[in-house]
Amino acid sequence: MGTTEVDTRERIVAATSALFMQQGYSATGLKAIAKAGRATTGSLYHFFPGGKAELAAATLRHSGRGYEELVMSVIDGAPDVVTGLRACFAAAADLLRATDYVDACPIATVALEVASSDEPLRQVIDEVFRSWLDAAARRLAADGVPEERAQELAIVFVAALEGGFLLSRVARDASAMESVGRAVVAAVEDALAEARRGS
Template identity: 50%
Template sequence: MGNTKERILAASAELFRRNGYTGTGLKQIVTAASAPFGSIYHFFPGGKEQLAEEVIRSSGMEYGKLFDLLIAPAPDLVTGLEQAFAAAAVTLRETDYADACPIATMALEVASTNETLRRATAEVFQAWILTGTGVFTRFGLSEDDARRLTIAVISALEGAFVLSRSLRDVEPLAVAGEAAVATAREMLTGRGRG
């Protein structure tokens, strides 16, 4: 049955990312997961809200690893940022603009209506900020600059996802990436590392 729980979580993550929280029904989830309906309440006694909270936390932590996977191995901060924004553009194009950040999708939808899920998205964003700050300090930024750059990068990415999905064009991601790189260069230059 452990495999059933994993299938439910994976199907839920995909459906929430594509359709949002309110646009996803439990019947859709069990159908996509090839699971019996009762298994939702077996694994998630709190129903859809508990399931969504677990999806937010688990997929949010996976997305947070992108700082370490895409930026940390780069030879320098500017290259890392350029590669991260370029990878986001490729993903959007390859998925026909359907896949973006599931955490932002959920956060926008539930921030004013569901405190449990708002808290879960806030915790994920805080974890991303800590991870990004750690990665950026390794490139020589002060803790304060690294935190500010991380928040700017996350904000730029999330906003660019919204615009790119609406326009069905990756230009917003390119512009956001250029702005993030310019900010990083300015911070590095300000530290005499230009």
Template identity: 30%
Template sequence: MDTKALMIENATKLFQQHGYKAVGLNDILKACNITKGALYHHFPNGKEELLIACLQSMNEAITTDIVEIFQQNPSTLTAVQRMIEKLIAQFEREGTVTGYTFSSIVNEMGALSESVRVACSSLFSKMQDIYRGKLAADGFTEEKANAIALMMTASIEGGIMLCTTQKSSEPLKVILQVLPAILKEF
């Protein structure tokens, strides 16, 4: 793995675990075993530029995973069920859902940095587009597909945050149980 990729991978973990503001440059340098000069060589604008690279990397990983799950399942309902089951299994195995949520970064930095807000918005939009496309393929109207995709994104992101704060996978399990009824109501 090259130095830039290593920095992105390690910084992503640090930002997800501790938050952007709590992670100092020295923490990143230590985790990556690099010099300050190496960091600024790859990210001339510093820590915020590195954060945006981390968000873009998460964007690719998350959307690739979601697309794969949605392509392997015949309906939106089964695809979302498989995705949530995967999140529950990760939470129960690791005590967290890393790599799938970035809400804490949005809450912490979205209002302070337009470029970070845009990077986060892009990821949410891509997630919703995947959901919307599958819902449309299932026969939902564009209006209903948009509404359900928004609800799914908010529910899953919120569920992940609740799992973290409650130290329990129960919030995602509840979403998994309630989702079929919600999809049928639409």
């Protein structure tokens, strides 16, 4: 049995994620996915009998988990949340520059395409974002940000990241990502200072 079928499956998902990144959902054909993932149409439908919809759902879940782990590991690798967040935005800006502004968030691209026209996929993305927000809020709370404020700052964090990706990719200039990063860091610092001062 080995690991062959698992590798093919993961290769297909990885190829799908890469294509979603730079073309979105609708513009990415199954033939292109098969070619990029070194698979055939038959193989593709063997692993994803539900066709494009099932493949997209699997890809979004996979990418969502991957990005969450990446972000959380960067933050946890820092002495505190504030410097962790700073590192996050710096890493995102570096990644954009290093990949010619291609490597960003495939989930956001697909999200805007399907949010109002493909309910099953919208729900998948909703779960992914919810998981991100929960993880970020927990991490902020662990560093002393009050519960309610932590949830709001988590939303601001994710929205800033996605907004930064959008503006940076369109402008082919990562300075937008750095700008929103500074704003998020300042907001978190404020919340922490207020928490230490107040009740």
